[in-house]
Amino acid sequence: MEYLIKSAIAATEIAPSSGPSAELFSAGEKSPIAALAPSLAHRAQAGSRGAPDGGAAQAPAFVIVGEGAGDAVAREALLDRAMGPNRKKKSSEKLRRGRRPSEGLAFVARDASGAVVGTVRLWDVRLGEGGPALLLGPLAVEPGLKSGGIGSALMRHAVAEAARLGHGAVLLVGDAPYYGRFGFSADRTGTLAMPGPYERHRLLAVELKDGALDRARGTIKAAGRKIKGQALGFVA
Numbered sequence: 001m002e003y004l005i006k007s008a009i010a011a012t013e014i015a016p017s018s019g020p021s022a023e024l025f026s027a028g029e030k031s032p033i034a035a036l037a038p039s040l041a042h043r044a045q046a047g048s049r050g051a052p053d054g055g056a057a058q059a060p061a062f063v064i065v066g067e068g069a070g071d072a073v074a075r076e077a078l079l080d081r082a083m084g085p086n087r088k089k090k091s092s093e094k095l096r097r098g099r100r101p102s103e104g105l106a107f108v109a110r111d112a113s114g115a116v117v118g119t120v121r122l123w124d125v126r127l128g129e130g131g132p133a134l135l136l137g138p139l140a141v142e143p144g145l146k147s148g149g150i151g152s153a154l155m156r157h158a159v160a161e162a163a164r165l166g167h168g169a170v171l172l173v174g175d176a177p178y179y180g181r182f183g184f185s186a187d188r189t190g191t192l193a194m195p196g197p198y199e200r201h202r203l204l205a206v207e208l209k210d211g212a213l214d215r216a217r218g219t220i221k222a223a224g225r226k227i228k229g230q231a232l233g234f235v236a
């Protein structure tokens with residue numbers, strides 16, 4: 001418990017710079033966090049992935065917050081470590097390059113020291129001849145912290161924020177065995193195509209509004225705000 005409380009305090013201290021969508025997670029109960037972080041208590045969710053013996057020491061506290069311009073270098077370094085040098089050759093990159101993430105939909109996970117230990121962003125796209133949607137990715141977690149619930153927390157927060165902001169659907173290219181737990185499947189993407197090589201069974205989607213994928217047909221196109229000049233903080 002001592003570790004949990006120290007972690008919660010440290011995480012709370014970095015939260016004020018995080019904007020309105022901060023979420024605090026830890027390996028313990030909700031109540032100590034609520035007591036220590038009243039400003040976040042209404043958003044706090046206790047992680048449920050503590051150590052098998054119920055102890056908290058193996059699962060660090062982390063917060064999910066909006067990405068700041070100062071996070072770009074740490075985010076890119078994390079993506080390199082997690083995904084390797086070929087990550088920018090993916091078809092998804094064609095839909096991200098030169099664009100900004102969708103407004104309010106770039107998130108990082110920070111550990112108790114404030115370091116970036118996870119990242120996810122969502123991008124505005126158009127579903128071929130159909131309507132608008134979001135493309136999610138890349139999602140990545142610090143390799144040494146995998147299986148600690150950070151990826152799931154980022155996913156749930158990102159999808160919930162997308163829904164709260166009124167978006168109708170989220171797509172991604174990824175493994176159904178992982179993303180299925182967040183509602184994603186290939187059931188509705190058969191009429192869509194990525195603008196480059198991809199594995200069809202890995203093009204997944206979830207509807208946030210009924211019918212948002214009904215007219216989805218054709219090649220997915222970039223629709224995000226273009227980067228002007230050298231806005232390094234948001235280079236994809």
Ligand SMILES: CC(C)(COP(=O)(O)OP(=O)(O)OC[C@H]1O[C@@H](n2cnc3c(N)ncnc32)[C@H](O)[C@@H]1OP(=O)(O)O)[C@@H](O)C(=O)NCCC(=O)NCCS
Nearest residue numbers: 082139140141146147148149150151152173174175177178
């Ligand atoms: C994928 C990733 C973001 C998951 O983050 P995480 O914090 O480890 O995820 P969680 O702790 O929420 O979930 C871990 C669980 O998902 C499972 N999992 C992870 N990747 C998986 C995959 N590709 N397929 C199926 N299951 C997967 C783990 O085995 C683990 O299972 P368990 O709960 O039975 O132990 C992380 O492993 C990562 O950064 N991978 C490298 C980058 C990458 O591949 N990103 C996805 C690009 S589409």
